[in-house]
Amino acid sequence: MDNDLDTLATALYASADDFLKAHPDAAPWRPAVGLQPLITDAELVTVSVMQALLGFTSERRWLRHARVVLIEWFPHLPEQSGYNKL
Numbered sequence: 001m002d003n004d005l006d007t008l009a010t011a012l013y014a015s016a017d018d019f020l021k022a023h024p025d026a027a028p029w030r031p032a033v034g035l036q037p038l039i040t041d042a043e044l045v046t047v048s049v050m051q052a053l054l055g056f057t058s059e060r061r062w063l064r065h066a067r068v069v070l071i072e073w074f075p076h077l078p079e080q081s082g083y084n085k086l
Helices: 003-022 041-053 059-069
Strands: none
Touching: 003 041, 041 059
C-alpha cells in the first residue's frame, strides 16, 4: 500500500470510528448472543468509502482489489455476497 492510500485509510477509519462512538444509534443493532462479525462497523464504512473515492463501481472488482492491496489493514473482508449484508 502506498503512502497516499495508507493516509486515506487511516483518516477514514479514525473519522468513522470516532463518529460511531459518538453516535452509537447510527450503528446497526446487534443481538447480544450469536456470532459477532469479524469486521467492525468502522472498518466496513472505511472500505465502502474507499471504494467510492477510488472509483470502483463493481463490488466484485473492488473486493478483489482490496484483498490484494488492503489485506494488511482489513484481514477479514467479507465475500461479495456478504458485503452489503453487514
